[in-house]
Amino acid sequence: MERIEKGNWRKKIHEIIYEADTPAGKLFDVILFVVIFTSIVLVMLESIKSFDAKYHTYINTFEWIITILFTIEYIARLITVKKPLAYVFSFYGIIDLLSTIPKYISLLFGGIHALAALRALRLLRIFRILKLGRYLGASQMLSGALKASRAKISVFLFAVLILCVICGTIMYLVEGEESGFKSIPVSVYWCIVTLTTVGFGDIAPVTPLGQFIAALIMILGYGIIAVPTGIVSAEYSAQSKKDTPEVLPKTHLNSQSCDNCMANDHRDKAEFCYNCGEPLHL
Numbered sequence: 001m002e003r004i005e006k007g008n009w010r011k012k013i014h015e016i017i018y019e020a021d022t023p024a025g026k027l028f029d030v031i032l033f034v035v036i037f038t039s040i041v042l043v044m045l046e047s048i049k050s051f052d053a054k055y056h057t058y059i060n061t062f063e064w065i066i067t068i069l070f071t072i073e074y075i076a077r078l079i080t081v082k083k084p085l086a087y088v089f090s091f092y093g094i095i096d097l098l099s100t101i102p103k104y105i106s107l108l109f110g111g112i113h114a115l116a117a118l119r120a121l122r123l124l125r126i127f128r129i130l131k132l133g134r135y136l137g138a139s140q141m142l143s144g145a146l147k148a149s150r151a152k153i154s155v156f157l158f159a160v161l162i163l164c165v166i167c168g169t170i171m172y173l174v175e176g177e178e179s180g181f182k183s184i185p186v187s188v189y190w191c192i193v194t195l196t197t198v199g200f201g202d203i204a205p206v207t208p209l210g211q212f213i214a215a216l217i218m219i220l221g222y223g224i225i226a227v228p229t230g231i232v233s234a235e236y237s238a239q240s241k242k243d244t245p246e247v248l249p250k251t252h253l254n255s256q257s258c259d260n261c262m263a264n265d266h267r268d269k270a271e272f273c274y275n276c277g278e279p280l281h282l
Contacts, residue, residue: 011259014080017073018257032073036099036122039066043119067103070119074100082260095121145236152231160224164191167217175210179203195221 019025046052046059074096078084087093099119168188175181180203181190190203194217205214257263263275272279 010080013076014257014259017077017080018259033123035066035069036119039063039119042066063103067100070096070100080259086261092122092124095124142236145232145238148238149228149231149235153228156227156231160195164188164195167191167195167213171205171210171213174213175205175207179206179210181205191217194218195224197221197225 015022016024016028042059042063045055046063052059077087077093077096081087088097095118099122102118165188168191169184171191172181172184172187175187181187186203193200194214197218205211258266258273258276258278258280260278261273261276263273266274266280270280
């Protein structure tokens with residue numbers, strides 16, 4: 001009887017921590033989201049010297065409270081799965097660890113606690129709260145379109161790089177060091193900044209010919225921006241026309257997590273894990 005109760009306790013905690021389809025699990029994820037967001041704001045405020053000088057004690061206290069809460073949560077995640085190492089070396093496991101240890105490391109090395117900003121990565125868990133898993137089918141189509149267009153985009157980027165080298169060299173010859181174009185690499189840098197319409201303004205042509213060439217590069221930049229968008233859009237359209245039945249089942253997924261192999265994205269009403277066959281907690 002004691003073993004059964006202990007097992008039920010572990011399963012209940014696992015359901016709350018790893019799943020978002022139950023009221024308790026959804027509440028846990030919402031609270032976790034608020035705590036993570038609060039910790040990020042605290043790290044940002046601490047970087048403001050005037051604010052930190054005035055409220056350093058309060059900020060430090062709240063950071064330690066949040067760190068302790070994350071530590072308890074991390075331990076709870078370890079003890080509620082059958083294979084703790086599977087969680088430790090998983091994507092979210094590594095993120096959870098990196099978001100917890102900076103404050104402890106700061107006791108030995110000052111300033112390291114600023115790495116707590118890595119907790120922003122934990123906000124990826126909001127996908128479970130909002131049940132965005134149902135859109136995995138569309139995301140797979142977009143991923144397929146990007147993979148299909150990578151060769152064309154690579155050729156396009158190589159052509160743009162060559163264009164920047166040529167235009168940068170021309171601007172170096174036209175403007176010279178007096179205008180800030182001190183070398184060909186610096187001129188190529190200016191060309192990239194101008195062609196991408198970023199325009200930092202740290203270097204600018206002063207001669208009429210240089211300004212004319214710069215104007216042509218700026219106009220050319222607007223046309224170049226549309227090229228990769230068109231390539232990906234065309235491939236995405238082609239992907240949507242293909243018959244992809246393997247994508248369709250993923251439109252009905254839940255947040256059920258297997259406590260044996262840590263697999264996620266199970267179908268609604270699934271009783272067993274698709275990865276290891278372990279019974280799921282329904």
